[in-house]
Amino acid sequence: MLGAFSTNHLFYLLDGLLWTVVLSALAFVLGGIAGFFVMLARISRFRWLRRAALVYIQIVQGTPLLIQMFLLYFGLGVFGVAVPPLVAAGLGMMVYSSSYLGEIWRGAVESIAKTQFEAAECLGLTRWQALFDVILPQALKIATPPTVGFLVQLVKNTSLASVVGFLELTRAAQVINNSLFQPFLVFGVAALFYFCVCYPLSVWSRSLERKLNAGRR
């Protein structure tokens, strides 16, 4: 009844890991683009836009990612759109990423001294020119450590895509466990795979943070 954990199972898990990475990359890129606009909205001159973005962020950060995925999965379903699990999961993770990245990047932009903005505007630059030529290049350095740190959260959270049926690493592990019934081994190996992706990113984020603080006077 209890089969052995073979190399076939290992490859099945590795395949799941591949899809975990694919989903993470997709969520990061799409969520990053959306997050950039969220950041712009948060620093906008228009109060209504700032508030709208704030409400968006508070809703996304005030509900579990799992619920968000369910809402998207069932929500899109009832409107006649047949949603493959990858789309539901991808969309859910994109919304999730956009709110957190938007906030991280807003923090970085706002940490650039107001006087830099003033100096640029006094030279006659428009708000947009000041933002792109002066503020964003400086904010980029400050934003990098927390962004890499968030990437770790992102990879871990792709595990929830398993619940809507997407075949990434956690789902693959569940499938194998349902036939082998060796949870310690199967989920242990899955955890190890996650660790191998996340730990280097965590270490990198911390070293970036150290370098940034060392460079500051």
Next chain:
Amino acid sequence: MPAAVKLTNVVKRFGILEVLKGVSFEINTGEVVALIGQSGSGKSTALRCINRLETIQDGTIEVCGHHVEDPKLDLRALRRDIGMVFQSYNLFPHMTVAQNIMLALRRVKNIRKDEAYEISRQVLAKVGLMEKIDNYPEQLSGGQQQRVAIARSLAMQPKVMLFDEVTSALDPKLTGEVLRVMEDLARGGMTMIVVTHEMGFAKRAANRIIYMHTGKVWETGGADILSNPQTPELREFMAEEL
């Protein structure tokens, strides 16, 4: 000839605190005016209002034909005519000296890259820093950074230049080089409003001195008002400055 800068009964409040209580003065083209007073007298605020970094609640400000208090003012056009240098230099740290100067030339005046570089060389020569053209701000001393900031404003060929306590943050040894550049500019006929604590500079270079106290213009005159103050407040202020 119409005045280059004209303030009439300017009132400025921060919340309930009234910082400018009806300030009026006129500055003609080519004049160099030193704005002096204690911290809190409103001199820096008045300067910032001229450039619309702060908005006023009452009164009018006219600069080279622009009505600054008008909400429909073309801000970029105003800022093309006014150059401002700050206490904290505010150079862009991620750009070289040349790039700092070229940025506005290319973005605001649409000047080509090589032409803009040439202009940077010229203005840097004027402030005596041509050899630093490809350095980064962090490689320069405070005095050098401030001179680059002056060059950066100068490159835009402003009609009026505003200086907001530009030597206050500097090591005393470094103020000399910056003041020399400013005196050169004055001799060259630039219209300048200089908020400063440097009385020596005011005596040497200013055509007129305006002493501000508690948000009002308290006393004005030539350099002689520094040695012979008419009001007791200015007398006390000069005693403290020495």
Next chain:
Amino acid sequence: MQYQFDFGALVPYWQDFLTGALTTIEITLFSVIIGMGIGVACAIARRSNSTILRGIVGVYIETVRNTPFIVQIFFIFFGLSSIGFRLPIIAASVFAMVINVGAYTAEIVRAGMDSVHPSQIEAAEALGLSKLQIYRDIILLPAIERVYPSLSSQFILMMLSTSICSQISAEELTGVANNIQSNTFRSLETYFVVALLYIAITYLMRAAFFGLGLIAFPRRRRLGLGV
């Protein structure tokens, strides 16, 4: 295709929603209190002189922080089941949460303790305070005060993570939602209501932490620093 929203179908289940929300709060409360204790202990261990202790605690923290919670809870629940320890579901949920919360808390508290300036400790030693007193009054309490906002945010995040316990059939808010929507076929309405309830719990927690902060940190209240 027009979808007819029918929130009315959910009304008979109002008690279930409430129970689910209370279970979520219950799990969170236990996990936060116990997890905080573990976190502080681990943070102290990470600063100890013993390389072995630092190493063991380090491995624990890094493992938990670099693996997903859902895998952790599956590992613990199904793993223990497979060797005969069939834990009650709520207990297993709290157990997994505590292990998770402990690791994150440890890092936050450690950062707080590291930020206490060594000169403070020197001054305390010069005054003759004992090691224990120094740890408690000069290092630990100021550290927690400093990282209080980070801790509050982390605990709210953990509350949201309790939704994952639904995957081992815990009857917290998400688990309840899954049941209700499978009975009523009103998935969109159910999850919408549940989302609102989670947001409500989030605000509740923020208010509670704010109040707690005012009581626990009178210095900040008097100085008007806010928590």
